[in-house]
Each structure stands twice: as C-alpha cells, then as structure tokens.
Amino acid sequence: MKRTLYVLLLAIIYWYVAGFSLLLFHSPGVVYQSNEEAPKPAKEAGGVFISGTSAGDAETLNWILAADSASFGYVGHTVDSLVTYDNEWRVQLRTAAKDVEVSEDGLVYTVTIRDDLRWSDGSKVTAEDYVYTLRNLMFSSWLNYPYQGDWQEEVGGKTVFVTPGVVNETTFNITRQTVDPEFIYTVRNLIPYPKYIAVKYEGDVKAFTQAPEFNNLTYTGNLGPYKFKEWVRNDKFVVERNPDYYLGKDNGAPYFEQYIIKLFGTSATAHAALEARDITYTGIDPDKVSKFKKMAGINVYTVPTTGYLLLAYNQRGNGWEGLKIKEVRQALSLAISKELIIEQVLYGFGDPAFSFIPKVSPWYLDKDMTKYGVKPLLDKGKAKELLLNAGYAVKTADGSIEVRSKGGKPLTLTLVTNAGNDERENVGYLVKEELGAIGINVELKFVPWATLLGKYLKNKVPDTDQEPGYNNGVGAVSEEPWDLMVMGFSTNPLSPSGQDVFYATKGGLNFPGFSNPQVDELFKRIKSAEALDEKAQKDLYAELSQLVSEEQPVDFLAFQLANVGFQKKVKGIEPGINMGYNYHLWYFE
C-alpha cells in the first residue's frame, strides 16, 4: 500500500511540481487589480493600452514596400495621412491644413499641408517631400511600389502616371489627364518619406529595403501620435507617446504612455487575455459575445464592417452551364435564406447583402433593390418554377416540379471553399441544405487556401502556355472544375467602384467569369467626368446596385458585423465603422 502511494505520487508529481510552482511564484501583486478601485482623473497621461489581435504580423515598417494591411496599420501609429474620416465619413484633417481641393474640370488636385510638420532631425516637412515620394519612389521603376496602379491612368491606349508638382513650401498639386472622381480618396491617404534620407538610397532597392531609418521609423518626428519603440516579430509592436505630436497643440498629445499591438496565435487566447484584463482590447468572436457582455469590466461594441460573404457562381466553361443564365442564378439565390445564414453562422451579427455596396457607404441606396434570399424573394417554389422555365426541371404527374439536369438526371453541384474557415464551411453546409430542399444535390469540397487559389480561382485558356491568372479571359477555365464557391470580399465604402476587379468583364479578380456589358459601362461611367457631380455619382451607384442585385453575378449573402471588447476603463471611444479615427484622444478613466 505504501509503495502504491509512493508510485502514485511519482505519477502525479508532475502536477505537484506545477502546483508548488504556482505557490512559489504567486504574489498578490501579480493579480490584476482593476483601475475601477482607484479611478484616475480623466485625461491624465499614463497607462499602457494593449491591443490584442490574432491576425498576422506586419511585414515591414518601410511602408512603400508593403502590400499587406497590417504594415500600413503599424506605420499609421507614427505617421498620419493627409486626412482621415469619422464614423459618418466626414473628413477630419490630419497633416493637411485643409481638405484636398479639386479643380472644376476634375483634373487638378491641390494639397496644402500644415506648416508645423517636422521630421525627426527638426527639419520641416515640405511639399517637396510629398512630391519626391510620389515621383522618385512610388512612380519609380527600381522600387516596384506595388500600388502604382492607384496613380496611373489610361491615356490614348497607354498607361501613364499622374503628374505631381510643387507649388510652394506647403502646397503641391497632382494633375491628371483623365477624370476619376474617386481619385481624391487615394490622394487623401498620402503619407511622405523624408527626401533628405531617401535620396541616400535612391536607385538601390536592396539598400532602400534594408535602410535602418525606414525599418525603425526613426524619421517620423511629430507626424504621428506615437513614436516607434520596439517590434518583436510575431510577438508585439510597441510605440510610445509622442509629446511633440502636431495635433497636440489643439487636442493634447495621446493619453497612453505606450500603445502595444500584441499578437496571439488564436482568438481563444486573445479572449482569455481580455477576460483576465491582461490586454485592453481585442476583437470578439460572434459566439463569445454574449459571454463577454455579461462581464462586469468589459464593454462590447458591435460595429459594421465592409466585409461580405458571398456564394460565387462559376460562369466559365467548367462550371454547370445553367449558371450562365441569369434566371438560374436568381433561382438559386431565391432558395437560399440570408437570414438563416446570419442567424446560424454569424450568430446574428450580419446584415443581408443585396449588392457589393455596404449600408455604411455614402453610396448605399436601398430603393428598388431586388432582394433575393429574404421574403418575399425567399421562395423555394418560385425558384423551382424559374428552373423549370430554364429547362432544368420537369413537371411530374401530380403537378410538382422536380429539378433535373438537361439530360433528365438529378442535378449535382460542387461547392468549394477553403478548409479551416469555419464560417465559410458552415455556409457551405447551409447552402447544401437549402438547395437540397429544391432538389439540387450539393457536394462539398473544403480545400487548403493555396489549393483554392491555384486550382480553383486561377484560370487559363486550355492547351495554351498562358500563365494562370485570376481572370485570363472568357475562354479560360480553372484547373479543377467547380460550380459554387463560398468566399469573402470587402468593399471600400468610399469608392465601391473598385469592385470592378470582381464584377467587370476584364476585372483582374473576376475568377467566376461574370460578364455583363451594362455593368461594365456603369463602372466606367462612375469613373468618368459624368460622376463629378455628387448626385450623378449617387444615381450611377444606385443604378449599378439595382442591376447587380437583379443580375446576381454572385449571391451576395451578408455584410458582417464585428464585435470588439474593451476594458470598461477606456473612455473616448466612438463605436462605428471608423472607430479608431480619434484613438489618440482615448484615455483611461
């Protein structure tokens, strides 16, 4: 008996070690003590704001090289753009002294920057820095700035850059040869590189890529609310309060001594960290919202996003031929309940989508939209009738309609999405159920993301040496056949015309192969002089929304709502689509 106890002790000694360790190292000071017990006076500088995220790390702080969004996010803490927007899309001036001015003909954009902007060496930030950044860096052939397309236009069949020029120390302009009413949004986002440093590396991409000043953000002076302190890859990005912040003169420099972005491997551990008050803020998964809402020290806000879930219909040669017919696409969309998807997959955190323009966009219009997937256009009987009319169903002796392929066989469609994305997989299961109810069998294929990109999205014309791309023209098909695909896209609410990459015939991401000359034409008109008038632009967007809601290039399923959790002590937050626009004014109570 004694020996048994001894061995039992050995067997669980491991856990005892843990237990002893807990006692050994435990000290009351380590336990989180809520600030609520000893509130500090509002707006006293101090404290560390820790933002937890399970998204990926940034790739570089040398932003001109970046193609990922996290890199721009990191740099944005230390350098402001010309303007930003509040939750109602009202312009909030940042490094611009006034909003960008557009000439009446829509060709000249004039930017006036503040005269109190300084680089770290104390020298003035001038219009020359902005123009140099555009002309010598962003437009250069040696640096390969990935977003050059934003600053190019088609003139006489050639692609050319817009022309920047210095007017005076604080003013510069950008001249176009063609009108693009939405170019202003690109200009407003501009941030500069310091010419006095960048010239040292000009022409040498390797030296520029590895330049310590750009990789450590040592040049940012008073341009942002925070200054760079530390970046531990795959762990954290740390910035500290910038007492010289140019907005400090008006509103006070940021409250927090440090702002840390802490990376977590999973959302579960980020949630645990917020629950334990080890971090100040993180995104909350939809299924955890009710739990966090019950916590005394946490505020949960539900905010709109620009992301939407969709069901793509393969209209290329290797998809079911029925999907090329508008009425058939409408029939499928009629049979799939958007509210069911929102309730069962998004836990209620979504709005039904009927086009690619989200409700939060200034260009959103509800009027005259064809709302498939919600009542009264959620109608499985009508869906069957549409399929019958298109020749994809037969009427039986008792008058009921049975969906069939043209050959009279049961219809089976292949739905594909990326494995591991629970949300999309669950939408797949629901679509299978919904289409099953009208007699269409759906086979589900969940494949790795790289496989989805390489074998299902990329396409080429068969038997050619064409390099596979996301839209290689009408005759191109993907390596693997598919019919339906659950995907997530995102729209820029200010310039939804960027969605032409998905829905225009020649759009670079139009992998489903949708083609409609009317849609193409509307996208063109929105980017033309005709749309310089805001009302005309709104009318064009309305027409485009109505058209795509009827055409169903894809089944627009739902715009997602996000949930974010903050410790209650954080004040000054304005929940909304651009919640962080005033984050330099947030403080701990």
Place this chain on the structure above:
Amino acid sequence: MGKAWLRDYIIRRLFYAVIIAWGILTITFILVRVGPTSPADKYLANLAARGEEPAQVIAAIEARYGLDKPIHEQYFSYIGNLVRGDWGWSFSTSMPVVKLIETHWIYSFQLILFSTILAALIGILIGMYSAVRQYSKTDYIATFFSFIGISIPNFWLGVMLILLFSVKLGLFKTYYDTGIPLLSLANLKQLILPVITLSTGMMAGYTRYTRSAMLDNLRKDFVRTARAKGLPERVVIGKHVFRNAVLPLVTIIMFDLGSIVFGGAYLTEIVFGIPGLGRISFNAIFADDYAVVVAVTLISAFLILLINLATDIAYAYLDPRIRYD
C-alpha cells in the same frame, strides 16, 4: 579519444552531413519555389479590399524580390550568397535571416530545454518503477496517466491551463511577455504553464519507453546472474538494468532537444504567444518566405545530423561492444 576508427568515423559522418544538408537545402528550395501559388498571392484579400488589379501588384512584388527570375538563377544566386555568409533577407519580417534566427531561437530553446529535463526526470522515474512493479496497481495507474498524457493535445491542454490558472485564479499572465529579462525569476514563472503543456506528452512518452526498455532488460540473463551473485536489488536495477535500458532513451531525448529549430514547440508557442522559432518557421512557410524556410530547414537538418553523430559516439562510450567501421 585514442580510437583511430572513431576519428575516421566522425570525419566520414561530417562529410556525409554536409552532402545531406546540401541535398535538403536544394529540395527545400525547390519545394518552396514551385508551389501552386506565388508568394504575392497572400496579399489577395488586401488587394481585393483595395480594388487593386492583382496581376500588376503581384508582378511588382515578384520583380522586387527577384522571384520573377528562372528558378535555377534564383537557386544559384541563393547558394552564392550563402557561401559568402549571406543567408538572405526575410521579406515577411523585414530583417536579415540570421538576425531573425538569432533573436528568436532562445525562446524555443528555453522552453524545450526545461520541458525535456522535466519530462525526462519524471518520465524515467515513473517508467522505472512501473517496470519493476509490472502489473501492480501502481503500474496500471502510471500506464493510465501515460496514455492520458500522450493523448491530450498540447493545444487543448495549454488553453485549459490558461483558463484555470490565469483567467480563473489570476496566478499567471495569459501570455508570454518578451519584455521580461530571460535570466530572471519572473521569466521562469511565465514559463511554468508552457513547460507543463509541452512536457506532458513528452513525459508520458518517456515513461512508456523507459518501462518497455527496462522490461526487456529485466528478463535478460545478466540480470539473473547479478541477482544470483547476491547484489542488492537497488544495484541490479540502477546499475545493470537501467544503464542498458537508457541507450534508446538517449536517442529520443536528444532528438526532442534537436527539435528546437523547427516546430518542436509550435503549438505551445502559438497558445502562449511565445515568438519562438517554431512560430517563425511556420509563418515563413505560409508567407512563402523561402530565405527563412530554407535557413531553418538547413540548420535543423544539420543539428539533427550532429545530434545523431553525438548519439552514436555516446553509444560507443556507453556500450563497449559497439564499434563503427
């Protein structure tokens, strides 16, 4: 050493190690570079949100990093740089590959070292006792716990420990803080939960291996002889049986230690937010950052080959019957 055959053996093995490492380097390089997607494809979501034409952006990124050149050109350029001591630039983390590895290896090393030591100490003790008392209640209990230990996924155990000890009891921070000095009591404290997580499975494995190896040896003639000579049971078990049983364990423990470079503690690092080499390597794979992937694979391969060699040499010393020709 005094053994000429051993010296020749070591030289021969080192030569083979270089050849094998080069082979691994080449295969890894090709595998990373001939995947179905371009490294620039990972930006697709961001490009889509911005309404960018992907072909132009992808071409720009590929041109900047020389990924648009033929693969043999990229390969010879990489090898040339490697020979000159330049391991390349990690474009997914924007730092030299060598500095990246230098910065992050220690986080994995400390975790795996402590976990291996803890697991070996406890696992071997339990395994020995289990073998000596085979089919006793205590053996069954130890076996039961071993199977539980092997079966519990690190990922799940780590999250449970965080929820219990960090969230509910508030005894630990929920994540690893790189701001705490490595050589401090506070660092040891924050390693407790990760070490428990990682060592649970290892310990259970060592218990089973030790038990099995001990049982093999307990049935051997030399044990019967030792007992017949009247040696105390403590000496029979500790000196004769255990010394023979420990040989295969040495190999396993050495290989566990060798896994510091590539993914040995990946899941534990993910759960506790430890920026170790496992996390760095896996992120590099998903980012198609071939400079990092090839470097960590190469170092890992070389390390494993050296550990293998060290284990063989240790065998020769531990067991005089072993000789390599």
